[in-house]
Amino acid sequence: MGTYQHVLLAVDFSKEADHVGTRAVALAQEWGARITLLHVVAPVYQEPIYEGVTTLPLDIEAQLLDSARHAIADLARRLGVPEAERRVEVGSPKTVILGTAAALGVDLIVLGSHGVHGLGLLLGSTANGVLHGARCDVLAVRVPS
Ligand code: AMP
Secondary structure, eight states, rough: OOSSSSEEEEEOOOOHHHHHHHHHHHHHHTOOOEEEEEEEEOOOOOOOTTTTEESSOTTTTHHHHHHHHHHHHHHHHHHHHHHHHHHESSSSSHHHHHHHHHHOSSSSEEEEEEESSTTTTOOOOOHHHHHHOSSSSEEOOOOOO
């Protein structure tokens, strides 16, 4: 069996993200594989209370994207992942992770067994959704609960 050639590492910036990332980078280095980091920002929906009046500042999504870009740059620097291999997208995390994996033709997705949403579960909802929908192998790095 050949080794993996392109790894997609999905990161949520929970406190375990460095641990999950270190595992993924070590494996990719061993295989000589390319590694791409991905974070997905959930879209911000704004309910108008009166016509044209919303409860949230209009640029909140832009601020979230900006913070995510800084956070992914910091994490990528710590992991030694080059700038061209960092992605921040907006959407449903599960859908975007699966779509990006298909678009890039990766052969392995690495994520944490659970992150900020899945504490206490065997597998978090993102991990579970990715595992069920992926067309390639998925490695869930165990995160202690
Ligand atoms: P969860 O299933 O949401 O508890 O998260 C499990 C794992 O999925 C995390 O450890 C991350 O590796 C990945 N993940 C969760 N949310 C995101 C996100 N918004 N963007 C990228 N990866 C994510």
